[in-house]
Amino acid sequence: MLTFVIIYYAFLILACCVAAYYKYRTALLLLFTLLCVSLISGLLFGAEVLVNITICVALLAAAAGLSYSFRESLIQVLPPEGAKLMRTAPLTASFGLLVIIAYVIAAVFAPLIAPFGEAEVVGGSFAPPDDVMLLGGDQLGRDLFSRLIYGARNTVGIALMTTAIAFIVGTLAGLVAAQMGGWVDQVLGRIVDTLMAIPQLIFALLLLTIVGTSVLNLTLVIALLYSPLIFRLARAVAGNIVVMDYIEAARLRGESTWYLITKEVLPNITAPLAAEFGLRFCFVFLAISALSFLGLGIQPPTADWGSMVRENATLISFGEVTPLIPAAAIALLTVAVNFVVDWMLHISSGLKE
Amino acid sequence: MSDQEKKSVLLEIKDLKIEGYSDEKWIEIVHGIDLTLHRGEVMGLIGESGAGKSTIGLAAMGFTRDGCRISNGTVLFDGMDLTTATRAERRALRGSRIAYVAQSAAASFNPAHKLIDQHTESALLHKVNTKSESEEDAIELYRRLRLPNPEEIGFRYPHQVSGGQLQRAMTAMAMSCRPDLIIFDEPTTALDVTTQIEVLAAVRDIVDQFNTAALYITHDLAVVAQMADRIKVLLKGDEVEEAETRKMLADPEEDYTKSLWAVRSFKREQKPPPAANETPLISVKNVSAAYGPVKVLDGVSFDIYRGQTVAVVGESGSGKSTTARCITGLLPPSEGEILYDGSPMPPRYQDRSKDQLRQAQMIYQMADTALNPKKTIGEIIGRPLQFYGGLRGADLKKRVDQLLDQIELEPSLYYHRLPSELSGGQKQRVGIARSLAAEPSFIICDEVTSALDQLVAEGILRLLDRLQKELNLAYMFITHDLATVRSIADVVVVMKEGKVVEMGPKDEMFKPPHHEYTDLLLSSVPEMDPDWLTNLLESRGVDNIGEAAHQKKA
Numbered sequence: 001m002l003t004f005v006i007i008y009y010a011f012l013i014l015a016c017c018v019a020a021y022y023k024y025r026t027a028l029l030l031l032f033t034l035l036c037v038s039l040i041s042g043l044l045f046g047a048e049v050l051v052n053i054t055i056c057v058a059l060l061a062a063a064a065g066l067s068y069s070f071r072e073s074l075i076q077v078l079p080p081e082g083a084k085l086m087r088t089a090p091l092t093a094s095f096g097l098l099v100i101i102a103y104v105i106a107a108v109f110a111p112l113i114a115p116f117g118e119a120e121v122v123g124g125s126f127a128p129p130d131d132v133m134l135l136g137g138d139q140l141g142r143d144l145f146s147r148l149i150y151g152a153r154n155t156v157g158i159a160l161m162t163t164a165i166a167f168i169v170g171t172l173a174g175l176v177a178a179q180m181g182g183w184v185d186q187v188l189g190r191i192v193d194t195l196m197a198i199p200q201l202i203f204a205l206l207l208l209t210i211v212g213t214s215v216l217n218l219t220l221v222i223a224l225l226y227s228p229l230i231f232r233l234a235r236a237v238a239g240n241i242v243v244m245d246y247i248e249a250a251r252l253r254g255e256s257t258w259y260l261i262t263k264e265v266l267p268n269i270t271a272p273l274a275a276e277f278g279l280r281f282c283f284v285f286l287a288i289s290a291l292s293f294l295g296l297g298i299q300p301p302t303a304d305w306g307s308m309v310r311e312n313a314t315l316i317s318f319g320e321v322t323p324l325i326p327a328a329a330i331a332l333l334t335v336a337v338n339f340v341v342d343w344m345l346h347i348s349s350g351l352k353e
Numbered sequence: 354m355s356d357q358e359k360k361s362v363l364l365e366i367k368d369l370k371i372e373g374y375s376d377e378k379w380i381e382i383v384h385g386i387d388l389t390l391h392r393g394e395v396m397g398l399i400g401e402s403g404a405g406k407s408t409i410g411l412a413a414m415g416f417t418r419d420g421c422r423i424s425n426g427t428v429l430f431d432g433m434d435l436t437t438a439t440r441a442e443r444r445a446l447r448g449s450r451i452a453y454v455a456q457s458a459a460a461s462f463n464p465a466h467k468l469i470d471q472h473t474e475s476a477l478l479h480k481v482n483t484k485s486e487s488e489e490d491a492i493e494l495y496r497r498l499r500l501p502n503p504e505e506i507g508f509r510y511p512h513q514v515s516g517g518q519l520q521r522a523m524t525a526m527a528m529s530c531r532p533d534l535i536i537f538d539e540p541t542t543a544l545d546v547t548t549q550i551e552v553l554a555a556v557r558d559i560v561d562q563f564n565t566a567a568l569y570i571t572h573d574l575a576v577v578a579q580m581a582d583r584i585k586v587l588l589k590g591d592e593v594e595e596a597e598t599r600k601m602l603a604d605p606e607e608d609y610t611k612s613l614w615a616v617r618s619f620k621r622e623q624k625p626p627p628a629a630n631e632t633p634l635i636s637v638k639n640v641s642a643a644y645g646p647v648k649v650l651d652g653v654s655f656d657i658y659r660g661q662t663v664a665v666v667g668e669s670g671s672g673k674s675t676t677a678r679c680i681t682g683l684l685p686p687s688e689g690e691i692l693y694d695g696s697p698m699p700p701r702y703q704d705r706s707k708d709q710l711r712q713a714q715m716i717y718q719m720a721d722t723a724l725n726p727k728k729t730i731g732e733i734i735g736r737p738l739q740f741y742g743g744l745r746g747a748d749l750k751k752r753v754d755q756l757l758d759q760i761e762l763e764p765s766l767y768y769h770r771l772p773s774e775l776s777g778g779q780k781q782r783v784g785i786a787r788s789l790a791a792e793p794s795f796i797i798c799d800e801v802t803s804a805l806d807q808l809v810a811e812g813i814l815r816l817l818d819r820l821q822k823e824l825n826l827a828y829m830f831i832t833h834d835l836a837t838v839r840s841i842a843d844v845v846v847v848m849k850e851g852k853v854v855e856m857g858p859k860d861e862m863f864k865p866p867h868h869e870y871t872d873l874l875l876s877s878v879p880e881m882d883p884d885w886l887t888n889l890l891e892s893r894g895v896d897n898i899g900e901a902a903h904q905k906k907a
Contacts, residue, residue, distance in 0.1 A: 087377065249787070
């Protein structure tokens with residue numbers, strides 16, 4: 001252990017010096033902060049902390065390296081348009097893309113990847129991880145790893161569909177309100193106000209209790225609850241477009257409202273809407289997980305991450321990390337999507353620095 | 354300060370090169386400019402858009418826009434090189450020793466604060482004055498710039514004063530720390546002629562009084578002739594020539610400069626008046642209109658005949674554009690009616706038939722907002738053909754190509770481009786093609802040339818003139834630029850405060866005697882003579898120009 005500690009500090013100090021000598025400001029600051037943190041936590045908690053820090057840093061470095069090579073290879077592979085876009089992507093965005101692609105692959109090829117079925121009982125309840133069950137078993141002895149893979153399919157698929165419905169409804173209504181103005185705008189606006197006046201989760205619980213829990217109902221209820229937010233955004237951004245002279249020119253030409261909103265306005269607001277889509281997707285995803293956790297979402301034995309957290313929650317008291325794995329899957333996807341959304345927002349804002 | 358100090362070199366730019374970042378490459382946009390400015394001297398920078406005028410103006414403060422960088426050369430301000438100075442050093446200079454007056458004062462003032470609070474801000478920041486001293490100074494400057502009610506005007510918000518007053522308040526703000534150098538970036542381009550003249554007089558006066566050096570950036574030659582001691586002509590980031598104002602005006606050396614000087618020569622003969630029994634194509638009959646409770650048009654009547662151009666002139670707020678909105682049906686008139694070929698049209702555009710809509714087309718002032726940025730030129734021009742004529746596929750493509758030929762853009766090059774890939778003049782041409790595609794008999798041109806450089810504007814006017822001859826179109830030309838009127842109109846309608854004050858054939862309108870408002874408008878148009886402003890101020894007195902003259906009469 002002593003050798004490790006000595007090597008650890010020697011390496012950090014050396015790296016600091018090199019960074020300082022070659023005037024890499026950011027690198028120096030980062031390394032020096034790390035050195036200080038290690039010194040303090042090492043003194044407080046003993047040398048084991050240093051091992052953990054090393055692992056964390058190594059993981060981060062591995063993620064960064066992976067993202068970097070992923071981005072560079074995309075630049076090489078993609079056609080010129082796409083390559084140009086990718087060159088503007090920060091490492092975080094390419095990391096996000098990579099994670100999203102991994103999730104999509106897991107969702108699409110779930111039956112091929114998962115060693116067992118999603119409802120198949122393999123071992124004893126709360127079986128510890130071994131060669132057969134990579135992450136151990138859940139409370140009924142089903143394979144946690146397989147359920148995690150199937151969960152990607154259910155949770156992500158349903159969230160995607162819900163967000164898509166919310167967007168179609170919200171955007172269309174928002175565009176119509178912005179374009180027609182007058183009483184149409186007023187009526188739609190007040191309906192939306194009413195929907196937004198009731199706390200979302202409680203409203204969702206209420207509606208699901210009334211209509212019953214099925215995947216279809218869940219999708220429609222959450223889509224209904226989220227469409228007002230999209231309505232407001234679409235109406236606001238379209239409001240800046242409908243006053244443009246080219247819209248006036250089209251109106252004077254005698255074009256129909258449908259042509260105006262789909263052909264003239266919509267192409268101009270896709271950037272903010274796409275960014276909002278990513279963000280909203282995360283919220284919908286969390287809402288479904290929350291509802292599943294509360295027992296009103298996706299019903300057993302269908303695997304989904306929200307209910308997996310709930311089912312295994314008892315293990316927390318025994319100091320096990322098992323229930324945190326599906327939670328981590330949720331967190332990772334949310335972070336990844338937000339990285340990509342940030343990048344898209346940056347592009348659509350037109351900033352160059 | 355001794356005389357020698359008064360004339361010493363203040364700003365010296367040497368071999369300045371500036372690069373802009375686009376398409377993942379740094380492209381040089383200013384190719385090595387030298388510039389020397391002495392204390393108390395006014396240097397005019399002129400050129401068309403894209404010449405690098407504003408970029409050089411900003412570089413004189415050691416500043417570049419987002420996505421630009423100074424790649425070479427030095428900017429010596431009073432001995433200090435701004436290209437190598439630290440951020441803090443440059444910040445200390447800006448506002449206190451170098452000030453900037455932007456084109457649009459309305460967009461540059463913070464609408465949430467009173468004028469005087471914004472005025473005193475830089476003086477306080479640079480610790481030149483205390484708040485109360487600075488306020489007193491502001492009032493003094495407002496007085497010198499002849500703003501009405503100097504004691505009170507500073508305590509208003511930006512939206513509560515007129516555009517010309519705001520531009521003068523901004524000049525006053527630039528003077529708040531008594532800078533050595535002021536950069537004026539097209540300070541009067543967005544203003545009416547009658548307001549412009551006031552701002553010009555005020556700027557010239559104050560620069561003179563405080564021995565301030567100035568860089569005056571503009572594309573209006575007549576304006577720069579009044580303001581500058583020396584003129585530097587720029588073209589695409591290169592210097593064309595530099596000389597004393599009088600020499601430059603009298604005897605330009607380079608061909609490009611000569612062509613700039615010759616622009617104002619385009620003039621079309623007035624057409625013979627229509628036969629007495631001809632029905633007017635469009636007849637505006639006694640139209641009144643209001644936005645809510647505010648009446649903006651009051652009994653406006655005039656006729657437009659086939660093949661003729663009617664120019665509607667007046668200041669902003671005079672109801673020119675509102676008249677156009679009434680004709681197109683965007684704003685139904687509260688009284689009166691619009692006749693098309695002798696028969697009344699429905700007041701609302703929604704109630705008009707496709708054919709009625711087709712007959713009256715519009716070309717807009719800002720080509721940027723008049724073309725959908727997400728559609729290709731082919732789609733933009735093709736849509737009216739598709740919509741009115743039902744053309745598809747190869748027929749459509751052929752007709753669009755014809756139209757592109759008509760507006761002198763090569764079809765194979767421009768068909769698939771987006772508006773953002775076109776220059777201002779080209780965009781305006783596309784706007785013209787879109788209205789032609791509807792095969793109208795009447796086109797409303799709303800300030801179509803006022804956002805363009807003079808060379809480009811002349812090209813547009815010639816194009817419109819040619820199209821009128823070929824297609825026997827009637828134009829309603831809304832403008833505040835009397836040079837445009839002179840070149841293209843047959844009939845002139847002068848509007849003020851929603852009323853027609855004078856109307857008649859062009860040749861009569863430009864000869865005295867005038868209605869006094871027409872006279873004010875005509876006399877406010879800057880001329881190329883460098884003594885024009887001085888003479889005008891002498892003959893009319895400072896209180897008889899611009900807004901002051903209005904208020905006196907009111």
